[in-house]
Amino acid sequence: MGKEGKSFRIGVIEGDGIGPEIVREAVRVLNQAAARFDVSLEYVPMVMGGCSIDRYGIPLTEETIAQAKTCDAVLMGSIGGDPAVSPWYQLEPSKRPEAGLLGIRKALGLFANLRFSVLYEDLKDACPLREDIAQEGIDFVILRELTGGLYFGEKKTETVNGEARATDVLAYSESEIRRIAVKAFDSAMLRRKKLTLVDKANVLESSRLWRKVVGEMAKEYPEVSVDYMYVDNAAMQLIRRPSQFDVILTENMFGDILSDEASMVTGSIGMQPSASLAEGRFGLYEPSHGSAPDIAGQDKANPLATILSAACMLRYSLGLEEAADAIEKAVIEAIGKVRTADLKTDGDGTKLVGCTEMGQYVARLIGGEK
Numbered sequence: 001m002g003k004e005g006k007s008f009r010i011g012v013i014e015g016d017g018i019g020p021e022i023v024r025e026a027v028r029v030l031n032q033a034a035a036r037f038d039v040s041l042e043y044v045p046m047v048m049g050g051c052s053i054d055r056y057g058i059p060l061t062e063e064t065i066a067q068a069k070t071c072d073a074v075l076m077g078s079i080g081g082d083p084a085v086s087p088w089y090q091l092e093p094s095k096r097p098e099a100g101l102l103g104i105r106k107a108l109g110l111f112a113n114l115r116f117s118v119l120y121e122d123l124k125d126a127c128p129l130r131e132d133i134a135q136e137g138i139d140f141v142i143l144r145e146l147t148g149g150l151y152f153g154e155k156k157t158e159t160v161n162g163e164a165r166a167t168d169v170l171a172y173s174e175s176e177i178r179r180i181a182v183k184a185f186d187s188a189m190l191r192r193k194k195l196t197l198v199d200k201a202n203v204l205e206s207s208r209l210w211r212k213v214v215g216e217m218a219k220e221y222p223e224v225s226v227d228y229m230y231v232d233n234a235a236m237q238l239i240r241r242p243s244q245f246d247v248i249l250t251e252n253m254f255g256d257i258l259s260d261e262a263s264m265v266t267g268s269i270g271m272q273p274s275a276s277l278a279e280g281r282f283g284l285y286e287p288s289h290g291s292a293p294d295i296a297g298q299d300k301a302n303p304l305a306t307i308l309s310a311a312c313m314l315r316y317s318l319g320l321e322e323a324a325d326a327i328e329k330a331v332i333e334a335i336g337k338v339r340t341a342d343l344k345t346d347g348d349g350t351k352l353v354g355c356t357e358m359g360q361y362v363a364r365l366i367g368g369e370k
Ligand code: NAD
Pocket: 018, 077, 078, 079, 080, 081, 082, 083, 098, 101, 269, 270, 286, 287, 288, 289, 290, 291, 292, 293, 294, 295, 300, 301, 302, 303, 305, 342
Protein backbone atom coordinates (compact mmCIF):
# COMPACT_ATOMS: atom_id res chain seq x y z
CA MET A 1 0.00 0.00 0.00
CA GLY A 2 1.28 3.48 -0.88
CA LYS A 3 2.15 6.20 1.63
CA GLU A 4 -1.24 7.81 1.11
CA GLY A 5 -2.92 4.46 1.67
CA LYS A 6 -4.11 4.29 -1.92
CA SER A 7 -4.19 0.79 -3.26
CA PHE A 8 -6.04 -0.48 -6.34
CA ARG A 9 -6.73 -3.74 -8.14
CA ILE A 10 -6.39 -3.52 -11.92
CA GLY A 11 -7.67 -6.31 -14.15
CA VAL A 12 -5.40 -6.78 -17.15
CA ILE A 13 -6.59 -8.33 -20.40
CA GLU A 14 -3.68 -8.49 -22.83
CA GLY A 15 -5.82 -9.97 -25.60
CA ASP A 16 -4.62 -10.95 -29.06
CA GLY A 17 -2.29 -9.73 -31.80
CA ILE A 18 -0.33 -6.69 -30.58
CA GLY A 19 -2.32 -6.75 -27.30
CA PRO A 20 0.39 -8.33 -25.10
CA GLU A 21 3.09 -5.92 -26.44
CA ILE A 22 1.11 -2.71 -25.96
CA VAL A 23 -0.26 -3.73 -22.56
CA ARG A 24 3.26 -4.60 -21.33
CA GLU A 25 4.33 -1.02 -22.08
CA ALA A 26 1.22 0.50 -20.49
CA VAL A 27 1.91 -1.50 -17.32
CA ARG A 28 5.54 -0.34 -17.36
CA VAL A 29 4.31 3.26 -17.50
CA LEU A 30 1.66 2.68 -14.82
CA ASN A 31 4.29 1.21 -12.49
CA GLN A 32 6.46 4.28 -12.95
CA ALA A 33 3.51 6.60 -12.27
CA ALA A 34 2.50 4.53 -9.23
CA ALA A 35 6.03 4.79 -7.81
CA ARG A 36 6.14 8.55 -8.36
CA PHE A 37 2.73 9.22 -6.83
CA ASP A 38 2.93 6.67 -3.99
CA VAL A 39 0.10 4.41 -5.02
CA SER A 40 0.02 0.66 -5.00
CA LEU A 41 -1.35 -1.16 -8.06
CA GLU A 42 -2.09 -4.86 -7.97
CA TYR A 43 -2.54 -6.47 -11.39
CA VAL A 44 -4.97 -9.32 -11.97
CA PRO A 45 -4.27 -11.09 -15.28
CA MET A 46 -7.43 -12.09 -17.12
CA VAL A 47 -8.09 -13.87 -20.41
CA MET A 48 -10.54 -12.80 -23.11
CA GLY A 49 -10.96 -12.97 -26.88
CA GLY A 50 -9.05 -15.28 -29.18
CA CYS A 51 -6.62 -16.47 -26.52
CA SER A 52 -9.62 -17.45 -24.36
CA ILE A 53 -11.01 -19.46 -27.29
CA ASP A 54 -7.66 -21.26 -27.60
CA ARG A 55 -7.62 -22.08 -23.91
CA TYR A 56 -11.28 -22.59 -22.96
CA GLY A 57 -13.17 -22.84 -26.26
CA ILE A 58 -15.14 -19.62 -25.60
CA PRO A 59 -14.13 -15.93 -25.86
CA LEU A 60 -15.29 -14.95 -22.36
CA THR A 61 -15.50 -17.18 -19.29
CA GLU A 62 -17.51 -16.73 -16.11
CA GLU A 63 -14.18 -16.67 -14.28
CA THR A 64 -13.01 -13.60 -16.22
CA ILE A 65 -16.28 -11.81 -15.46
CA ALA A 66 -16.03 -12.73 -11.77
CA GLN A 67 -12.39 -11.57 -11.60
CA ALA A 68 -13.24 -8.28 -13.33
CA LYS A 69 -15.92 -7.62 -10.72
CA THR A 70 -13.29 -7.77 -7.96
CA CYS A 71 -11.24 -5.00 -9.64
CA ASP A 72 -11.39 -1.20 -9.50
CA ALA A 73 -10.88 -1.04 -13.27
CA VAL A 74 -9.79 -3.18 -16.22
CA LEU A 75 -7.07 -2.32 -18.73
CA MET A 76 -7.31 -4.13 -22.04
CA GLY A 77 -5.10 -4.42 -25.13
CA SER A 78 -7.15 -5.52 -28.11
CA ILE A 79 -8.83 -8.68 -29.17
CA GLY A 80 -9.39 -10.50 -32.46
CA GLY A 81 -7.35 -11.90 -35.32
CA ASP A 82 -7.25 -11.62 -39.08
CA PRO A 83 -10.69 -12.90 -40.15
CA ALA A 84 -9.24 -14.08 -43.49
CA VAL A 85 -6.84 -16.58 -41.90
CA SER A 86 -7.68 -17.03 -38.21
CA PRO A 87 -9.55 -20.24 -37.24
CA TRP A 88 -11.45 -18.16 -34.64
CA TYR A 89 -13.60 -16.84 -37.51
CA GLN A 90 -14.65 -20.34 -38.60
CA LEU A 91 -16.71 -20.44 -35.39
CA GLU A 92 -20.30 -19.24 -35.22
CA PRO A 93 -20.53 -15.45 -34.48
CA SER A 94 -21.45 -15.93 -30.79
CA LYS A 95 -18.18 -17.85 -30.20
CA ARG A 96 -15.83 -15.44 -32.01
CA PRO A 97 -13.38 -13.10 -30.20
CA GLU A 98 -15.57 -9.97 -30.60
CA ALA A 99 -18.46 -11.72 -28.82
CA GLY A 100 -16.27 -11.61 -25.71
CA LEU A 101 -16.19 -7.83 -25.92
CA LEU A 102 -19.97 -7.51 -26.21
CA GLY A 103 -20.35 -10.05 -23.41
CA ILE A 104 -18.06 -8.27 -20.97
CA ARG A 105 -19.72 -4.89 -21.66
CA LYS A 106 -23.07 -6.43 -20.81
CA ALA A 107 -21.85 -8.41 -17.79
CA LEU A 108 -20.13 -5.38 -16.26
CA GLY A 109 -22.91 -2.89 -17.09
CA LEU A 110 -20.65 -0.69 -19.23
CA PHE A 111 -23.19 1.76 -20.64
CA ALA A 112 -21.05 4.79 -21.53
CA ASN A 113 -18.31 4.73 -24.12
CA LEU A 114 -15.80 7.58 -24.18
CA ARG A 115 -13.54 8.16 -27.16
CA PHE A 116 -10.99 10.90 -26.91
CA SER A 117 -9.80 12.87 -29.93
CA VAL A 118 -6.73 15.01 -29.37
CA LEU A 119 -4.53 16.53 -32.05
CA TYR A 120 -1.03 16.80 -30.61
CA GLU A 121 1.04 19.79 -31.68
CA ASP A 122 3.85 17.53 -32.93
CA LEU A 123 1.43 15.41 -35.00
CA LYS A 124 -0.45 18.19 -36.76
CA ASP A 125 0.88 16.92 -40.10
CA ALA A 126 -1.08 13.68 -39.60
CA CYS A 127 -4.38 15.61 -39.49
CA PRO A 128 -6.29 15.34 -42.79
CA LEU A 129 -8.04 18.70 -42.18
CA ARG A 130 -6.89 22.04 -43.62
CA GLU A 131 -3.94 23.57 -41.77
CA ASP A 132 -5.86 26.62 -40.52
CA ILE A 133 -8.48 24.30 -39.00
CA ALA A 134 -5.87 22.04 -37.37
CA GLN A 135 -4.07 25.11 -36.00
CA GLU A 136 -7.14 25.97 -33.89
CA GLY A 137 -6.52 22.74 -31.95
CA ILE A 138 -8.60 19.59 -31.47
CA ASP A 139 -9.32 18.17 -28.01
CA PHE A 140 -12.73 16.64 -27.42
CA VAL A 141 -14.37 13.48 -26.12
CA ILE A 142 -17.49 11.75 -27.41
CA LEU A 143 -19.69 10.00 -24.86
CA ARG A 144 -21.75 7.41 -26.66
CA GLU A 145 -24.60 5.54 -24.98
CA LEU A 146 -23.70 1.88 -25.41
CA THR A 147 -26.52 -0.37 -24.28
CA GLY A 148 -29.80 1.20 -25.48
CA GLY A 149 -31.44 2.86 -28.46
CA LEU A 150 -31.93 1.51 -31.96
CA TYR A 151 -29.39 -1.32 -31.71
CA PHE A 152 -31.17 -2.86 -28.73
CA GLY A 153 -34.80 -1.95 -29.44
CA GLU A 154 -37.47 -4.36 -30.67
CA LYS A 155 -36.82 -5.61 -34.22
CA LYS A 156 -39.11 -7.36 -36.64
CA THR A 157 -39.70 -8.04 -40.30
CA GLU A 158 -43.30 -8.76 -41.29
CA THR A 159 -45.38 -8.88 -44.44
CA VAL A 160 -47.69 -5.90 -44.82
CA ASN A 161 -49.87 -5.46 -47.91
CA GLY A 162 -47.93 -8.20 -49.68
CA GLU A 163 -44.45 -6.79 -49.12
CA ALA A 164 -41.79 -7.14 -46.45
CA ARG A 165 -41.69 -4.38 -43.85
CA ALA A 166 -38.86 -4.09 -41.31
CA THR A 167 -38.99 -2.20 -38.02
CA ASP A 168 -36.28 -1.21 -35.49
CA VAL A 169 -37.46 0.58 -32.38
CA LEU A 170 -35.48 3.51 -30.97
CA ALA A 171 -36.42 3.85 -27.30
CA TYR A 172 -34.76 5.46 -24.28
CA SER A 173 -36.00 5.83 -20.75
CA GLU A 174 -35.26 8.88 -18.62
CA SER A 175 -33.02 6.88 -16.27
CA GLU A 176 -30.91 5.55 -19.17
CA ILE A 177 -30.36 9.11 -20.38
CA ARG A 178 -29.72 10.49 -16.92
CA ARG A 179 -27.01 7.96 -15.96
CA ILE A 180 -24.89 8.73 -19.04
CA ALA A 181 -25.62 12.47 -18.80
CA VAL A 182 -24.12 12.38 -15.27
CA LYS A 183 -20.93 10.90 -16.77
CA ALA A 184 -20.94 13.61 -19.46
CA PHE A 185 -21.41 16.49 -16.99
CA ASP A 186 -18.75 14.99 -14.68
CA SER A 187 -16.36 14.68 -17.65
CA ALA A 188 -17.05 18.29 -18.60
CA MET A 189 -16.22 19.37 -15.03
CA LEU A 190 -12.81 17.64 -15.42
CA ARG A 191 -12.25 19.40 -18.74
CA ARG A 192 -13.22 22.77 -20.28
CA LYS A 193 -16.80 22.66 -18.92
CA LYS A 194 -18.59 22.66 -22.25
CA LEU A 195 -21.17 20.03 -23.16
CA THR A 196 -22.84 19.55 -26.54
CA LEU A 197 -25.83 17.24 -26.76
CA VAL A 198 -26.04 15.83 -30.29
CA ASP A 199 -29.50 14.63 -31.33
CA LYS A 200 -32.22 14.93 -33.95
CA ALA A 201 -34.80 16.66 -31.79
CA ASN A 202 -36.51 18.25 -34.80
CA VAL A 203 -37.84 14.82 -35.86
CA LEU A 204 -37.24 12.22 -33.12
CA GLU A 205 -39.34 11.91 -29.98
CA SER A 206 -36.49 10.10 -28.19
CA SER A 207 -34.18 13.06 -28.93
CA ARG A 208 -36.71 15.43 -27.39
CA LEU A 209 -36.56 13.36 -24.18
CA TRP A 210 -32.72 13.54 -24.25
CA ARG A 211 -33.00 17.35 -24.50
CA LYS A 212 -35.49 17.54 -21.64
CA VAL A 213 -33.40 15.39 -19.28
CA VAL A 214 -30.11 17.11 -20.15
CA GLY A 215 -31.77 20.54 -19.87
CA GLU A 216 -33.02 19.72 -16.37
CA MET A 217 -29.64 18.37 -15.30
CA ALA A 218 -27.85 21.47 -16.56
CA LYS A 219 -29.30 23.30 -13.53
CA GLU A 220 -27.34 20.94 -11.26
CA TYR A 221 -24.11 21.83 -13.10
CA PRO A 222 -24.22 25.65 -13.37
CA GLU A 223 -20.51 25.81 -14.30
CA VAL A 224 -21.02 23.70 -17.43
CA SER A 225 -22.24 25.51 -20.54
CA VAL A 226 -24.63 23.31 -22.51
CA ASP A 227 -25.58 23.56 -26.14
CA TYR A 228 -27.61 21.39 -28.50
CA MET A 229 -26.79 20.37 -32.05
CA TYR A 230 -28.57 18.25 -34.65
CA VAL A 231 -26.54 15.22 -35.65
CA ASP A 232 -26.32 16.17 -39.35
CA ASN A 233 -24.87 19.54 -38.39
CA ALA A 234 -22.51 17.88 -35.87
CA ALA A 235 -21.12 15.59 -38.59
CA MET A 236 -20.30 18.72 -40.57
CA GLN A 237 -18.98 20.77 -37.64
CA LEU A 238 -16.52 17.99 -36.65
CA ILE A 239 -14.77 18.68 -39.95
CA ARG A 240 -15.45 22.41 -40.26
CA ARG A 241 -14.44 23.55 -36.75
CA PRO A 242 -13.62 20.69 -34.35
CA SER A 243 -12.04 23.16 -31.91
CA GLN A 244 -15.57 24.19 -30.78
CA PHE A 245 -16.15 20.82 -29.04
CA ASP A 246 -15.18 19.74 -25.53
CA VAL A 247 -17.63 17.01 -24.45
CA ILE A 248 -20.11 15.58 -26.98
CA LEU A 249 -22.95 13.51 -25.53
CA THR A 250 -25.05 11.38 -27.82
CA GLU A 251 -27.16 8.24 -28.17
CA ASN A 252 -25.91 4.88 -29.42
CA MET A 253 -26.20 5.03 -33.21
CA PHE A 254 -25.25 8.70 -33.62
CA GLY A 255 -22.23 8.02 -31.38
CA ASP A 256 -21.24 4.94 -33.37
CA ILE A 257 -21.03 7.01 -36.55
CA LEU A 258 -19.59 10.23 -35.10
CA SER A 259 -16.86 8.48 -33.09
CA ASP A 260 -15.48 6.85 -36.24
CA GLU A 261 -15.55 10.22 -37.99
CA ALA A 262 -13.77 11.72 -34.98
CA SER A 263 -11.05 9.06 -35.07
CA MET A 264 -10.11 10.32 -38.54
CA VAL A 265 -9.81 14.00 -37.69
CA THR A 266 -6.74 13.50 -35.51
CA GLY A 267 -5.22 11.25 -38.14
CA SER A 268 -3.35 8.69 -36.04
CA ILE A 269 -5.03 5.43 -35.04
CA GLY A 270 -2.22 4.56 -32.64
CA MET A 271 -3.00 7.56 -30.40
CA GLN A 272 -6.70 7.26 -29.51
CA PRO A 273 -7.64 5.97 -26.06
CA SER A 274 -11.12 4.88 -25.05
CA ALA A 275 -13.05 4.05 -21.91
CA SER A 276 -16.28 2.20 -21.22
CA LEU A 277 -17.83 3.17 -17.90
CA ALA A 278 -20.34 1.56 -15.56
CA GLU A 279 -22.31 3.07 -12.66
CA GLY A 280 -19.93 4.37 -9.99
CA ARG A 281 -16.26 4.53 -10.91
CA PHE A 282 -15.66 1.18 -12.57
CA GLY A 283 -14.50 1.22 -16.18
CA LEU A 284 -12.79 -0.78 -18.90
CA TYR A 285 -10.01 1.04 -20.73
CA GLU A 286 -8.63 0.12 -24.13
CA PRO A 287 -7.12 1.67 -27.26
CA SER A 288 -9.62 2.49 -30.02
CA HIS A 289 -7.63 0.48 -32.55
CA GLY A 290 -7.77 -3.28 -33.08
CA SER A 291 -5.27 -6.08 -32.59
CA ALA A 292 -3.26 -5.27 -35.74
CA PRO A 293 -2.42 -8.92 -36.57
CA ASP A 294 -0.32 -7.71 -39.52
CA ILE A 295 2.37 -6.33 -37.19
CA ALA A 296 1.89 -8.53 -34.09
CA GLY A 297 5.04 -9.81 -32.39
CA GLN A 298 7.35 -7.53 -34.41
CA ASP A 299 7.88 -4.75 -31.84
CA LYS A 300 6.37 -2.28 -34.34
CA ALA A 301 3.10 -1.42 -32.56
CA ASN A 302 2.50 2.02 -31.16
CA PRO A 303 1.68 1.55 -27.44
CA LEU A 304 0.61 5.17 -26.87
CA ALA A 305 -3.18 4.68 -27.25
CA THR A 306 -2.96 2.00 -24.55
CA ILE A 307 -0.70 4.15 -22.38
CA LEU A 308 -3.18 7.03 -22.77
CA SER A 309 -6.03 4.63 -21.92
CA ALA A 310 -4.14 3.79 -18.72
CA ALA A 311 -3.99 7.54 -17.97
CA CYS A 312 -7.77 7.76 -18.48
CA MET A 313 -8.16 4.85 -16.06
CA LEU A 314 -6.19 6.72 -13.42
CA ARG A 315 -8.34 9.83 -13.93
CA TYR A 316 -11.84 8.35 -14.29
CA SER A 317 -11.78 5.17 -12.19
CA LEU A 318 -9.04 5.75 -9.63
CA GLY A 319 -9.35 9.53 -9.18
CA LEU A 320 -5.58 10.00 -9.64
CA GLU A 321 -5.70 13.21 -11.66
CA GLU A 322 -2.07 14.20 -11.12
CA ALA A 323 -0.70 10.81 -12.17
CA ALA A 324 -2.94 10.89 -15.27
CA ASP A 325 -1.63 14.36 -16.16
CA ALA A 326 1.96 13.16 -15.72
CA ILE A 327 1.46 10.30 -18.17
CA GLU A 328 -0.21 12.55 -20.76
CA LYS A 329 2.56 15.13 -20.42
CA ALA A 330 5.22 12.43 -20.86
CA VAL A 331 3.48 11.13 -24.01
CA ILE A 332 3.40 14.62 -25.52
CA GLU A 333 7.08 15.11 -24.73
CA ALA A 334 8.00 11.65 -26.07
CA ILE A 335 6.44 12.15 -29.52
CA GLY A 336 8.59 15.23 -29.99
CA LYS A 337 11.67 12.97 -29.71
CA VAL A 338 10.80 9.38 -30.61
CA ARG A 339 8.15 7.81 -32.84
CA THR A 340 6.92 4.38 -33.85
CA ALA A 341 6.64 3.68 -37.58
CA ASP A 342 2.95 4.61 -37.81
CA LEU A 343 3.69 8.18 -36.65
CA LYS A 344 7.07 8.68 -38.32
CA THR A 345 7.49 10.93 -41.35
CA ASP A 346 10.69 11.70 -43.24
CA GLY A 347 12.57 14.68 -41.87
CA ASP A 348 10.44 15.06 -38.71
CA GLY A 349 13.64 15.13 -36.62
CA THR A 350 12.57 12.24 -34.37
CA LYS A 351 14.13 8.81 -33.83
CA LEU A 352 12.34 5.69 -35.09
CA VAL A 353 11.67 3.33 -32.16
CA GLY A 354 9.79 0.11 -31.54
CA CYS A 355 6.98 -0.58 -29.09
CA THR A 356 9.29 -1.45 -26.16
CA GLU A 357 11.57 1.55 -26.58
CA MET A 358 8.57 3.88 -26.79
CA GLY A 359 7.20 2.49 -23.52
CA GLN A 360 10.60 2.75 -21.85
CA TYR A 361 10.98 6.33 -23.07
CA VAL A 362 7.62 7.44 -21.65
CA ALA A 363 8.30 5.63 -18.37
CA ARG A 364 11.70 7.33 -18.02
CA LEU A 365 10.10 10.76 -18.53
CA ILE A 366 7.58 10.04 -15.78
CA GLY A 367 10.45 9.00 -13.55
CA GLY A 368 12.01 12.42 -14.16
CA GLU A 369 14.75 11.31 -16.59
CA LYS A 370 15.32 13.17 -19.88
P1 NAD B 1 -6.74 -2.60 -36.62
O1 NAD B 1 -7.04 -1.36 -35.86
O2 NAD B 1 -6.26 -3.76 -35.83
O3 NAD B 1 -5.64 -2.28 -37.75
C1 NAD B 1 -5.83 -1.36 -38.82
C2 NAD B 1 -4.46 -0.90 -39.33
O4 NAD B 1 -3.86 -0.02 -38.36
C3 NAD B 1 -3.45 -2.03 -39.53
O5 NAD B 1 -2.63 -1.75 -40.65
C4 NAD B 1 -2.62 -2.02 -38.27
O6 NAD B 1 -1.30 -2.50 -38.44
C5 NAD B 1 -2.63 -0.54 -37.90
N1 NAD B 1 -2.57 -0.36 -36.44
C6 NAD B 1 -3.59 -0.55 -35.55
N2 NAD B 1 -3.17 -0.29 -34.31
C7 NAD B 1 -1.87 0.07 -34.40
C8 NAD B 1 -0.88 0.44 -33.45
N3 NAD B 1 -1.12 0.49 -32.14
N4 NAD B 1 0.37 0.73 -33.89
C9 NAD B 1 0.65 0.70 -35.21
N5 NAD B 1 -0.24 0.36 -36.15
C10 NAD B 1 -1.48 0.03 -35.76
O7 NAD B 1 -8.06 -2.97 -37.43
P2 NAD B 1 -8.39 -4.26 -38.30
O8 NAD B 1 -7.16 -4.71 -39.05
O9 NAD B 1 -9.59 -3.92 -39.05
O10 NAD B 1 -8.77 -5.36 -37.23
C11 NAD B 1 -7.87 -6.37 -36.76
C12 NAD B 1 -8.55 -7.16 -35.67
O11 NAD B 1 -8.82 -6.32 -34.55
C13 NAD B 1 -9.91 -7.74 -36.08
O12 NAD B 1 -10.04 -9.02 -35.52
C14 NAD B 1 -10.91 -6.77 -35.46
O13 NAD B 1 -12.15 -7.39 -35.22
C15 NAD B 1 -10.20 -6.44 -34.18
N6 NAD B 1 -10.63 -5.18 -33.55
C16 NAD B 1 -10.70 -5.20 -32.20
C17 NAD B 1 -11.04 -4.05 -31.51
C18 NAD B 1 -11.08 -4.08 -30.01
O14 NAD B 1 -10.44 -4.93 -29.41
N7 NAD B 1 -11.81 -3.19 -29.36
C19 NAD B 1 -11.32 -2.85 -32.22
C20 NAD B 1 -11.21 -2.86 -33.62
C21 NAD B 1 -10.85 -4.03 -34.27
